[in-house]
Amino acid sequence: MSFTLPTNEEKYQYVHSQFERIARGYDLTNDAISFGMHRLWKAKAVKILLNSGADQGNSQEPRHFLDVCCGTGDLALRIASSLDKSDKVTGLDFSNQMLEVARARTATASFGASLDWIEGDAQNLPFEDDSFDGAIISFGLRNLTNINLGLAEMRRVVKPGGLVINLDLGRPRGPVFAPLFSFFFNSVVPFIGSILQQDRKAYTYLPQSMSTYPEPEQITERFELVGLTDIRHLPLAGGSVALHHGRV
Numbered sequence: 001m002s003f004t005l006p007t008n009e010e011k012y013q014y015v016h017s018q019f020e021r022i023a024r025g026y027d028l029t030n031d032a033i034s035f036g037m038h039r040l041w042k043a044k045a046v047k048i049l050l051n052s053g054a055d056q057g058n059s060q061e062p063r064h065f066l067d068v069c070c071g072t073g074d075l076a077l078r079i080a081s082s083l084d085k086s087d088k089v090t091g092l093d094f095s096n097q098m099l100e101v102a103r104a105r106t107a108t109a110s111f112g113a114s115l116d117w118i119e120g121d122a123q124n125l126p127f128e129d130d131s132f133d134g135a136i137i138s139f140g141l142r143n144l145t146n147i148n149l150g151l152a153e154m155r156r157v158v159k160p161g162g163l164v165i166n167l168d169l170g171r172p173r174g175p176v177f178a179p180l181f182s183f184f185f186n187s188v189v190p191f192i193g194s195i196l197q198q199d200r201k202a203y204t205y206l207p208q209s210m211s212t213y214p215e216p217e218q219i220t221e222r223f224e225l226v227g228l229t230d231i232r233h234l235p236l237a238g239g240s241v242a243l244h245h246g247r248v
Protein backbone atom coordinates (compact mmCIF):
# COMPACT_ATOMS: atom_id res chain seq x y z
CA MET A 1 0.00 0.00 0.00
CA SER A 2 1.51 3.34 -1.01
CA PHE A 3 1.43 5.86 1.80
CA THR A 4 2.14 9.59 2.03
CA LEU A 5 2.60 11.21 5.41
CA PRO A 6 0.41 14.27 6.03
CA THR A 7 2.12 17.66 5.79
CA ASN A 8 2.47 19.73 8.96
CA GLU A 9 -0.58 21.75 7.93
CA GLU A 10 -2.65 18.59 7.39
CA LYS A 11 -1.42 16.66 10.43
CA TYR A 12 -3.83 17.95 13.11
CA GLN A 13 -6.96 17.13 11.08
CA TYR A 14 -5.48 13.93 9.73
CA VAL A 15 -4.64 12.55 13.18
CA HIS A 16 -7.96 13.74 14.58
CA SER A 17 -10.07 11.96 11.96
CA GLN A 18 -7.95 8.82 12.30
CA PHE A 19 -8.61 8.51 16.05
CA GLU A 20 -12.28 9.35 15.60
CA ARG A 21 -12.45 6.36 13.20
CA ILE A 22 -10.57 3.78 15.27
CA ALA A 23 -11.80 4.69 18.79
CA ARG A 24 -14.17 1.72 19.27
CA GLY A 25 -11.58 -0.97 18.59
CA TYR A 26 -8.56 0.97 19.86
CA ASP A 27 -8.02 -0.93 23.13
CA LEU A 28 -8.26 -4.39 21.58
CA THR A 29 -5.88 -3.48 18.77
CA ASN A 30 -3.47 -1.87 21.22
CA ASP A 31 -3.33 -5.11 23.21
CA ALA A 32 -2.78 -7.11 20.02
CA ILE A 33 0.05 -5.01 18.57
CA SER A 34 1.92 -4.70 21.88
CA PHE A 35 1.16 -8.27 23.08
CA GLY A 36 -0.43 -6.58 26.10
CA MET A 37 2.95 -5.12 27.09
CA HIS A 38 1.69 -1.53 27.00
CA ARG A 39 0.13 -2.34 30.38
CA LEU A 40 3.58 -3.00 31.92
CA TRP A 41 5.09 0.17 30.42
CA LYS A 42 2.17 2.24 31.64
CA ALA A 43 2.37 0.70 35.12
CA LYS A 44 6.05 1.72 35.27
CA ALA A 45 5.28 5.27 34.14
CA VAL A 46 2.46 5.63 36.67
CA LYS A 47 4.71 4.40 39.49
CA ILE A 48 7.31 7.06 38.61
CA LEU A 49 4.64 9.76 38.35
CA LEU A 50 3.03 9.00 41.71
CA ASN A 51 6.25 8.48 43.66
CA SER A 52 7.91 11.68 42.53
CA GLY A 53 5.22 14.35 42.56
CA ALA A 54 5.71 17.97 43.64
CA ASP A 55 5.15 16.98 47.28
CA GLN A 56 6.46 13.37 47.00
CA GLY A 57 2.98 12.27 48.10
CA ASN A 58 3.67 13.20 51.75
CA SER A 59 1.41 16.21 52.01
CA GLN A 60 -2.21 16.01 53.15
CA GLU A 61 -3.19 18.22 50.21
CA PRO A 62 -5.33 16.49 47.54
CA ARG A 63 -3.29 15.72 44.45
CA HIS A 64 -4.28 16.41 40.85
CA PHE A 65 -2.65 14.73 37.83
CA LEU A 66 -3.07 15.33 34.11
CA ASP A 67 -3.09 12.66 31.38
CA VAL A 68 -2.52 14.43 28.04
CA CYS A 69 -3.73 12.67 24.86
CA CYS A 70 -5.57 10.32 27.24
CA GLY A 71 -7.37 8.45 24.45
CA THR A 72 -9.73 5.84 25.93
CA GLY A 73 -8.50 6.74 29.43
CA ASP A 74 -6.31 3.72 30.12
CA LEU A 75 -3.55 5.61 31.88
CA ALA A 76 -5.85 8.05 33.69
CA LEU A 77 -7.79 5.10 35.15
CA ARG A 78 -4.57 3.49 36.34
CA ILE A 79 -3.49 6.73 38.04
CA ALA A 80 -6.92 7.25 39.63
CA SER A 81 -6.95 3.67 40.96
CA SER A 82 -3.77 4.37 42.95
CA LEU A 83 -5.02 7.62 44.51
CA ASP A 84 -7.47 8.63 47.26
CA LYS A 85 -11.03 9.88 46.91
CA SER A 86 -9.93 13.45 47.60
CA ASP A 87 -7.48 13.36 44.65
CA LYS A 88 -8.31 14.05 41.05
CA VAL A 89 -7.18 12.96 37.56
CA THR A 90 -7.98 14.91 34.41
CA GLY A 91 -7.76 13.27 31.00
CA LEU A 92 -7.51 15.50 27.94
CA ASP A 93 -7.87 14.48 24.31
CA PHE A 94 -9.04 16.14 21.10
CA SER A 95 -11.01 13.11 19.89
CA ASN A 96 -14.55 13.05 21.22
CA GLN A 97 -14.92 9.41 20.10
CA MET A 98 -11.88 8.34 22.15
CA LEU A 99 -13.26 10.28 25.14
CA GLU A 100 -16.67 8.59 24.68
CA VAL A 101 -14.97 5.23 25.28
CA ALA A 102 -13.23 6.69 28.37
CA ARG A 103 -16.53 8.06 29.69
CA ALA A 104 -18.23 4.70 29.18
CA ARG A 105 -15.45 2.96 31.13
CA THR A 106 -15.97 5.26 34.12
CA ALA A 107 -19.77 5.41 34.00
CA THR A 108 -20.33 2.16 35.87
CA ALA A 109 -17.35 1.84 38.22
CA SER A 110 -15.41 4.02 40.63
CA PHE A 111 -11.63 4.29 40.49
CA GLY A 112 -10.36 5.87 43.71
CA ALA A 113 -9.72 9.47 42.72
CA SER A 114 -12.34 11.43 40.80
CA LEU A 115 -11.89 11.64 37.05
CA ASP A 116 -12.86 14.18 34.48
CA TRP A 117 -12.51 14.15 30.71
CA ILE A 118 -11.80 17.32 28.77
CA GLU A 119 -11.88 17.75 25.00
CA GLY A 120 -8.99 19.98 23.97
CA ASP A 121 -5.69 20.43 22.16
CA ALA A 122 -2.49 19.23 23.85
CA GLN A 123 -0.68 22.19 22.26
CA ASN A 124 -2.97 24.73 23.92
CA LEU A 125 -3.97 23.27 27.28
CA PRO A 126 -7.10 24.89 28.77
CA PHE A 127 -5.61 25.10 32.29
CA GLU A 128 -3.99 27.76 34.48
CA ASP A 129 -0.24 27.69 35.13
CA ASP A 130 0.85 25.40 38.01
CA SER A 131 -2.48 23.50 38.15
CA PHE A 132 -1.23 19.92 38.45
CA ASP A 133 1.12 17.85 40.63
CA GLY A 134 2.37 16.02 37.52
CA ALA A 135 1.50 15.43 33.88
CA ILE A 136 1.96 12.43 31.61
CA ILE A 137 1.54 11.70 27.92
CA SER A 138 1.65 8.18 26.49
CA PHE A 139 1.89 7.38 22.79
CA GLY A 140 0.60 10.88 22.10
CA LEU A 141 3.61 13.18 21.62
CA ARG A 142 4.43 11.61 18.23
CA ASN A 143 1.03 12.72 16.96
CA LEU A 144 1.44 16.41 17.76
CA THR A 145 2.22 18.92 15.02
CA ASN A 146 4.50 20.81 17.42
CA ILE A 147 6.21 18.53 19.94
CA ASN A 148 8.02 21.38 21.72
CA LEU A 149 4.76 23.22 22.24
CA GLY A 150 3.13 20.09 23.69
CA LEU A 151 6.02 19.65 26.15
CA ALA A 152 6.11 23.35 27.01
CA GLU A 153 2.38 23.27 27.77
CA MET A 154 2.81 20.29 30.10
CA ARG A 155 5.64 22.09 31.87
CA ARG A 156 3.54 25.26 32.19
CA VAL A 157 0.58 23.55 33.89
CA VAL A 158 2.66 21.47 36.35
CA LYS A 159 3.63 22.95 39.72
CA PRO A 160 7.32 23.51 40.49
CA GLY A 161 8.85 20.22 41.62
CA GLY A 162 6.32 18.06 39.73
CA LEU A 163 7.14 15.61 36.93
CA VAL A 164 6.44 15.65 33.20
CA ILE A 165 6.53 12.14 31.72
CA ASN A 166 6.52 10.99 28.11
CA LEU A 167 6.06 7.34 27.14
CA ASP A 168 6.35 6.70 23.40
CA LEU A 169 8.09 4.66 20.77
CA GLY A 170 11.88 4.56 20.86
CA ARG A 171 14.50 3.13 18.50
CA PRO A 172 15.26 -0.56 18.98
CA ARG A 173 18.95 -1.36 18.63
CA GLY A 174 20.90 -4.51 17.82
CA PRO A 175 21.60 -6.48 14.61
CA VAL A 176 18.77 -8.97 15.20
CA PHE A 177 16.14 -7.11 17.18
CA ALA A 178 16.12 -3.87 15.14
CA PRO A 179 15.27 -5.51 11.74
CA LEU A 180 12.82 -7.89 13.42
CA PHE A 181 11.05 -4.98 15.05
CA SER A 182 11.05 -3.05 11.78
CA PHE A 183 9.40 -5.98 9.96
CA PHE A 184 6.81 -6.40 12.72
CA PHE A 185 6.04 -2.70 12.88
CA ASN A 186 5.93 -2.02 9.13
CA SER A 187 4.22 -5.21 7.96
CA VAL A 188 2.50 -7.07 10.80
CA VAL A 189 1.00 -4.02 12.57
CA PRO A 190 -0.81 -2.70 9.43
CA PHE A 191 -2.06 -6.26 8.83
CA ILE A 192 -3.44 -6.53 12.38
CA GLY A 193 -5.04 -3.08 11.94
CA SER A 194 -6.71 -4.18 8.74
CA ILE A 195 -8.13 -7.30 10.42
CA LEU A 196 -9.23 -5.90 13.79
CA GLN A 197 -10.18 -2.38 12.70
CA GLN A 198 -10.70 -2.73 8.95
CA ASP A 199 -8.43 0.31 8.82
CA ARG A 200 -5.06 -0.52 7.31
CA LYS A 201 -4.38 3.17 6.62
CA ALA A 202 -4.46 4.17 10.30
CA TYR A 203 -2.11 1.32 11.22
CA THR A 204 0.21 2.16 8.34
CA TYR A 205 0.41 5.74 9.64
CA LEU A 206 1.61 4.36 13.00
CA PRO A 207 5.01 3.04 11.80
CA GLN A 208 5.32 5.86 9.28
CA SER A 209 4.90 8.46 12.03
CA MET A 210 8.19 7.25 13.50
CA SER A 211 10.11 8.68 10.55
CA THR A 212 9.44 12.24 11.73
CA TYR A 213 9.53 11.56 15.48
CA PRO A 214 12.83 12.48 17.16
CA GLU A 215 15.17 9.79 18.51
CA PRO A 216 15.21 9.31 22.32
CA GLU A 217 18.39 11.43 22.69
CA GLN A 218 16.67 14.27 20.85
CA ILE A 219 13.57 13.95 23.03
CA THR A 220 15.90 14.49 26.00
CA GLU A 221 17.10 17.68 24.29
CA ARG A 222 13.49 18.82 23.75
CA PHE A 223 12.83 18.30 27.48
CA GLU A 224 15.84 20.52 28.20
CA LEU A 225 14.72 23.10 25.65
CA VAL A 226 11.35 23.65 27.37
CA GLY A 227 13.09 24.11 30.73
CA LEU A 228 12.67 20.70 32.38
CA THR A 229 15.49 19.55 34.66
CA ASP A 230 16.79 16.29 36.13
CA ILE A 231 15.87 14.53 32.88
CA ARG A 232 16.00 10.74 32.66
CA HIS A 233 15.54 8.38 29.73
CA LEU A 234 14.60 4.74 30.34
CA PRO A 235 14.65 2.45 27.30
CA LEU A 236 12.00 -0.30 27.56
CA ALA A 237 11.34 -3.43 25.48
CA GLY A 238 14.84 -3.47 23.97
CA GLY A 239 14.63 0.25 23.18
CA SER A 240 11.44 -0.05 21.12
CA VAL A 241 9.76 2.08 23.78
CA ALA A 242 11.24 5.14 25.49
CA LEU A 243 10.18 6.61 28.81
CA HIS A 244 11.40 10.14 29.53
CA HIS A 245 10.78 12.17 32.64
CA GLY A 246 11.85 15.62 33.70
CA ARG A 247 11.15 17.91 36.63
CA VAL A 248 9.56 21.37 36.54
Ligand SMILES: C[S@@+](CC[C@H](N)C(=O)[O-])C[C@H]1O[C@@H](n2cnc3c(N)ncnc32)[C@H](O)[C@@H]1O
Pocket: 015, 016, 019, 030, 068, 069, 070, 071, 072, 073, 074, 075, 092, 093, 094, 095, 098, 120, 121, 122, 123, 137, 138, 139, 140, 143, 144, 145
Ligand atom coordinates in the same frame (compact mmCIF):
# COMPACT_ATOMS: atom_id res chain seq x y z
C1 LIG B 1 -2.03 6.48 20.33
S1 LIG B 1 -3.30 7.27 21.19
C2 LIG B 1 -2.75 7.09 22.87
C3 LIG B 1 -3.89 7.01 23.86
C4 LIG B 1 -3.47 6.72 25.29
N1 LIG B 1 -2.64 7.76 25.83
C5 LIG B 1 -2.78 5.38 25.40
O1 LIG B 1 -1.60 5.35 25.73
O2 LIG B 1 -3.43 4.36 25.16
C6 LIG B 1 -2.98 8.98 20.85
C7 LIG B 1 -4.08 9.90 21.35
O3 LIG B 1 -3.63 11.25 21.18
C8 LIG B 1 -4.75 12.05 20.83
N2 LIG B 1 -4.23 13.29 20.22
C9 LIG B 1 -3.46 13.40 19.12
N3 LIG B 1 -3.17 14.69 18.88
C10 LIG B 1 -3.77 15.42 19.86
C11 LIG B 1 -3.83 16.80 20.16
N4 LIG B 1 -3.23 17.71 19.40
N5 LIG B 1 -4.51 17.18 21.26
C12 LIG B 1 -5.14 16.27 22.04
N6 LIG B 1 -5.14 14.95 21.79
C13 LIG B 1 -4.45 14.51 20.71
C14 LIG B 1 -5.56 11.13 19.90
O4 LIG B 1 -6.89 11.54 19.76
C15 LIG B 1 -5.40 9.79 20.60
O5 LIG B 1 -6.44 9.56 21.50
